[in-house]
Amino acid sequence: MKVKFGAVPLVYPIPIVLAGANVDGKPNFATLGDVGIMGVRPPLVAVSLNEGHHTTRGILQNSTFSLNSPHTGMLAAADYCGIVSGRDVDKAALFDTFYGELDTAPMIRECPVCLECRVVKEFAIQHRHIFVGEVVQAHVDEEFVTKTAEGFAIADMTRLDPILYALDNRYYRVGPAIGQGYHEGNTVRRIP
């Protein structure tokens, strides 16, 4: 029996990222779970931020941003960057920051994976600002990368150990692998 829970966007759990932007020329980071992959070819991501957020202003200034995926050992810092504003606190001082091919998408060296992105679409819905970014380059700690015939492969998620979040306001760790994409479904009998 289903309960009408209300108009709540229960997609769960969601990966936590630190979104980076230069605001007035200085790096700033905001923790958010309002993020998603929007395609692999072309490599698209979407993020949503409050219009009043300091980071939003930086993304609008430069049309670039970064997404940095913290590991669970960075939980306190990640949560902190979602509590305080870059208007009040220099959050970049918490991290070793670097730039890649774009000059205005600051990244966090402590994060195993950092993406630098160029905005290809942006719009507002009520007080939310949504940015679709094309990934220009992914920077990954070498210990999580394997060279393959086709290019690179990424390590098992339990090694990358990302932080997940859900609308029960809890953070979670990723659990064990349970199957292979485009393979588990082969056991399903085709409906005639």
Add this chain to the structure above:
Amino acid sequence: MKVKFGAVPLVYPIPIVLAGANVDGKPNFATLGDVGIMGVRPPLVAVSLNEGHHTTRGILQNSTFSLNSPHTGMLAAADYCGIVSGRDVDKAALFDTFYGELDTAPMIRECPVCLECRVVKEFAIQHRHIFVGEVVQAHVDEEFVTKTAEGFAIADMTRLDPILYALDNRYYRVGPAIGQGYHEGNTVRRIP
């Protein structure tokens, strides 16, 4: 040391949903990980589908869609719905489907959480079609809902047991809770 991995949208892991739409009046479902929460107030989600997908046509026909979150016991069916097309197979026959407040957003009763959504923004980037939806109603199995003073609370993610996916092409289970939102960061010393 970081490796330049290429232009790959490494946001990880991502929640797997079955997106539902009526195509030519008949329910169809597509498995995708290209999904994200885009805000809680207003309750927004975004999904990205290939322009040629059968489900894409249905969303464009009705400007509505659903997001259904399978549990790990539904892994084979979920993977299957990402392999075959609704053009060839009646995927709705795999599930007990129902409708909520919208007449054209078919949902899956076997999924613990189903969201019915109205499209508030849509656009194409190359061959991807991106839809931003406002959640009209979330339908949740009562065993995962607790009544609180403020309304409803959702159960622990390990009970909901969702399917995660990552670009290593593996499915994962969610692991244990590791902290509380807007709380873990209190241990971080404020940078003056």
